[in-house]
Amino acid sequence: MNTVLTNDYDSARELAKAQLKEDIALLYNDKERSVKRREWKRVGKINAAINERVIEFNLDYPKEENYLDLHGMTEKGAVTFVAMMCHGSRGLWKLETGRGNNSPGKIPVIKRKLLEVYEGSIWVDKNEGVLILEVL
DSSP states (O other): HHHHHHHHHHHHHHHHHHHHHHHHHHHHHHHHHHHTTOHHHHHHHHHHHHHHHHHHHHHOOOOSTTTTEEEOOOOHHHHHHHHHHHHHHHHHHEEEESSSTGGGGGOOHHHHHHHHHTTEEEEOOOOTTTTEEEEE
């Protein structure tokens, strides 16, 4: 019985993640157009919408306890979200940043920033797209 429930949850999570990717892609396209038009206030609102959408996905469809999927977030949004979620907790957190395949220049900006911010308490998992943060 639990296997069926787990598979149902996993299926629902995968569908939600696919929808998230579509939503994020549309928001990033809108952001790119707004940057070209120099509509900075709109860019800020789009960044907020991007981050809110990823946060919503994480809260509605957690992969496991103490696991955050940061794909699609802005660098600032990811750093803020990690700090917010880890505040007051102890233990290990898995932070899925990806490898930077969709980042400009293929540079994993979120991963790089989190390694900088949490230096000494964070390391790269055997899966290079995941960081492990130790919260003391």
